[in-house]
Amino acid sequence: MKIISRVLVLLLIAGLVACNAPGNTKSERRNHINSMQREVLADLYKLKPDSKDEIASAPGYAVFSNVSLKVIFAGVGNGFGVVVDNSNGSKTYMKMGEVGVGLGVGVKDFRAVFIFQSREVMNRFIEQGWAFGGEADAAAKAEEKGAAVGGEVLADDIKVYQLTESGLALQAMITGTKYWKDSELN
Numbered sequence: 001m002k003i004i005s006r007v008l009v010l011l012l013i014a015g016l017v018a019c020n021a022p023g024n025t026k027s028e029r030r031n032h033i034n035s036m037q038r039e040v041l042a043d044l045y046k047l048k049p050d051s052k053d054e055i056a057s058a059p060g061y062a063v064f065s066n067v068s069l070k071v072i073f074a075g076v077g078n079g080f081g082v083v084v085d086n087s088n089g090s091k092t093y094m095k096m097g098e099v100g101v102g103l104g105v106g107v108k109d110f111r112a113v114f115i116f117q118s119r120e121v122m123n124r125f126i127e128q129g130w131a132f133g134g135e136a137d138a139a140a141k142a143e144e145k146g147a148a149v150g151g152e153v154l155a156d157d158i159k160v161y162q163l164t165e166s167g168l169a170l171q172a173m174i175t176g177t178k179y180w181k182d183s184e185l186n
Contacts, residue, residue, distance in 0.1 A: 020095070021065075021080045026185055033082050033093060033185075037063040040111040044161055051161065054115050060085045060122040062114040064096055064179075075100040080182065081112075083126055087119075092126050093185035098177040110164045117157040125158070129180045 021036075023029035040063045045052045055061045061084055068077030077098040082091050116122035 021185075029080075030093065030185055033065075033080060034091075036065050036111070037082055037084075040065075040113060040163065043111070043163055044113055047163070048161065051113070051115075054159070055113075056086070058086060058115045058117065059119040060087075060116045062094070062112075062116075062125070064094075064112045064114070065109075066096060066098075066112065067109045068098065077177070081179075083114075083122065085122070093182040094126075094179055095182050096177060096179045100176070110162055113161040113163075115159040115161075117159065121157045125179065126181065129178055 021029040021032045023032050041055070062081055063084075064079050064081030066077050066079035068075060075098070077096075077100075079096045080094065081096065082093050084091055114125070116125065
């Protein structure tokens, strides 16, 4: 039992540390994030065609990739993404991390699209980050098989769409998620 506990603790620590996009150079990491962004938007537009107009008419939007691990009473997650300013096309690369407590078990790989309702909210998100809490869902999906329950939320003038990429999770967690600028990629 001690070995299992130690492995779980190591997995949780590894989850907090590894929030960089894949790649050996800044250029490779940026390219990976930009590719992820295009793929996620294409998937969102297929699922929610109206979202394309929402994003086009907004001051800006963000796309994030997140992997989270929930083990009984604790959970961690990390990820990366990009904020796009629709007025000039500029990009701000960001990281994210989350910790949580509650009942949960599983691993979930999901994507989130944030649509900013005002320029002030977008700028605050970029400069100060954003924290969001509370999560309850069920997901069972692997590649094209399975189903995921996610959805959309409007909080602090940010509309959030969540798309589950793959994973198996059943959870009711109180989570704290923090977003911040990636100092290496900006």
